[in-house]
Amino acid sequence: MDNFSQMQAFLWAHEHGNFSVAARANGITPSTVSKLISRLENRLQVRLFQRGNRSLTLTEEGSAYLVSARKVMNAMAEADSLAEAFPTQVSGALRIHTMTTFAKHQIMPWLPEFMATYPGLTVDLQVGPQYVDHFDQGLDIAIHSGVLPDSSRVARKIGESAWIICASPEYLARKGTPNHPEDLLNHDCFNFAFNSTWNNWQFRVDGETVTVAIKPKAVFAQGDLQRDIALNGGGIVKLAQFHIGADLKAGRLVPLLQAYDIPSKEPIYLIYTHRKHLSPRIRVFRDFLEQKLKASPWD
Incomplete structure (x- = not known):
């Protein structure tokens, strides 16, 4: 960071031709500008300016350093402009x-x-x-x-999403609608093929949380396969609301046992x-x- 400050002070001093004028134009003290340029010259082991009573003149080394310093500052300005464009020029x-x-x-x-x-x-x-x-x-x-x-x-x-136990109207017309969580034991139900809390079918019964150990007719690696079999009248599934919300709205799937829902969302x-x-x-x-x-x- 100090190297950058030294380079910036050098460019200001060259632009204004005087330490005091450069300092006032950039809101710092003349002694700060003088110290920064002295440190720069010590670091480079060359004299960059010939100091006059009222003006500064670049040395041969100073002229060479000016070319490089301007390239560095221009590159930094270009980098900043690219960063400012990121929000609208995403790639x-x-x-x-x-x-x-x-x-x-x-x-x-x-x-x-x-x-x-x-x-x-x-x-x-x-x-x-x-x-x-x-x-x-x-x-x-x-x-x-x-x-x-x-x-x-x-x-x-x-966001958050509830898990809904549901079936198609066709399945319910054929097999009947479960009225109590234990009724699921007599229905065709489906689950995920991997170990997950999504396979836990829990209800609120008489003020207590109850898990019904359903015996899945089949298990599937993807929720969409469960949705497909439910839409085709195959049985009862438990799926996320973000997944089947449109099916519930359209009546293609019917929510079940809502009186026993545990009021929580995932x-x-x-x-x-x-x-x-x-x-x-x-x-x-x-x-x-x-x-x-x-x-x-x-x-």
Whole structure:
């Protein structure tokens, strides 16, 4: 930092031709300018100015240093101008990992608009049912719900979603509607194929939390497969509201056992590495996503 101050003082002194005038023009004392240039000359082991009573004249070494100093200052000004343009001239590759269902139902509908807004940006959208920390491998953003492992990552809550037990009207017409959580033991139910709290079917019965140990007819690695089998009349599923909100609104799926719901919602997090000096490509995606989710579209 001191080297920069010395170079800046040198350029000011050359511009104004006098230490005192240069100091007044830049809000510092003449002695400060004099000391900075003396340190610069000592560091370079050359004299840059011939000091007159009222003016300064560059030495041969000073003229050579002036050329290099101007190049450095111009390069810094160019770098600053590029940084100022980052918010509107976003470019590069944005790497995202999220749940398959969140990508399909909450990102893909507006992703074309986002890419048209930032044409210099390419998107690498990776999907999987569970959170993975691949930031050391170039990942920029992860979007996941539920309980996250302790880490130094920044987890910014962007929404919350209930889990809904539901079935299609066709299935209920054929097999009947369960009126009590224990009735699920006599129905065709489906779960995830991996170990997850999402497989716990919990209810509030007589003031107590009760877990019903359903016997899944089949298990699936992806929530969309559960949704598909439910829409086709296969049975009862428990899926996130952000996933099936449109199906519930349209009546394609019917919520069940709502009188026994536990009134809680699962948080959804946007995860990245640092809070300060956030990359422009991450910042614009975060802002775009939060704007799209502002109205809780799945409620």
